Amino acid sequence: MSDRRQKISALSLVHDLATMDQALYETVTVTRTPTLDTALRRLSAAADHSKISFAVATGLALCGSRPRRAAVLGVAAVGIASATANLLGKRLVRRPRPHRAEDSPFPGRHVPMPDSASFPSGHTASAVAFAAAVGPAFPAAAVPLGLLACAVGYSRVHTGVHYPGDVVAGALLGTGSAALVVALASRADA
Template identity: 40%
Template sequence: MTGLADLRQSDRRLTRRMAHWKSPLARQLLPAVESAAEHTKLWWAAAAVMSAAGGYRERKAALTGLAAMGLAELVSNAVCKQLYERRRPPKELIPHEDVHDRPDSSSFPSGHTAAAVGFTAAVTAVCPGWGAVCAVPMAAVAVERVHSGAHYPSDVAAGAAIGLAGAWLIRQAPRLWLRRLV
């Protein structure tokens, strides 16, 4: 039980530290990132840009990214949040006004992070250059989720793990289906 108590204490300490980050750039950038990532708009837009600007590989990367994002969202929001109820970080840990705009759903895991990591990891496997471009807003989404008080760092880490697993499964699915057919 000590390990879980230590994790909770570390979560609270890291949340407080990240929420107290007073960088003017962060104060301007992170709310914009959160707004763009809401309802996965950011990743749909990235897929549209890749598809319009590129060829077959870019379209494949966009489609793979969207599939991984969808799977990660399904697992994080429709499965994990229903199985594990965790309260959001308490308002006293968050010193700024962003704390009022938090969802009522379970904090665990971060669905925004799961979608961002799933999309980016799947895109990276097909088009590493586009993956590198997507990695910047992906990291910003993860930081923003803790900075705004919507999630603890462990929620974000769990969301990232779900996103990576979703990307891996989407990339492996055609091979797995072909093996079953042969």
């Protein structure tokens, strides 16, 4: 395949992914879920500035040396994920936030629209980083924190501030940040 064909094929793939991302976002915005709206709005707001992760880390730190180590790893992973998403990713990509129509069918589910770029989701990156770093060090927390991270990611789409692709990118960034922290910690222990 020629270079020109490869570039056209890559551009077509990017266009198709963007179209699918927009369609998924729009599907969520028009789906009536009154029971979930309040809970997801509150969860999204509670995840601002990694407040949930820091609260869990504080609780873990009070439970002994193994959970304390897990908390330290989780907080370190949040730091890397947050800095990478907010200081690098958003500034490089500069994807606009989703458009919210003035006549949105469910305005009560929205959280305030951040001023920063949309891609990647920093909330998701940080929540996933925390869960993925804590899990290997303290397995009892792996599933609950993983589910919480997934809920935080979905809440960002549900509340109208991110496209699904932003959340997927944030999750990948969070996973990578956690893997880096865990690898560095293992190396330091060796």
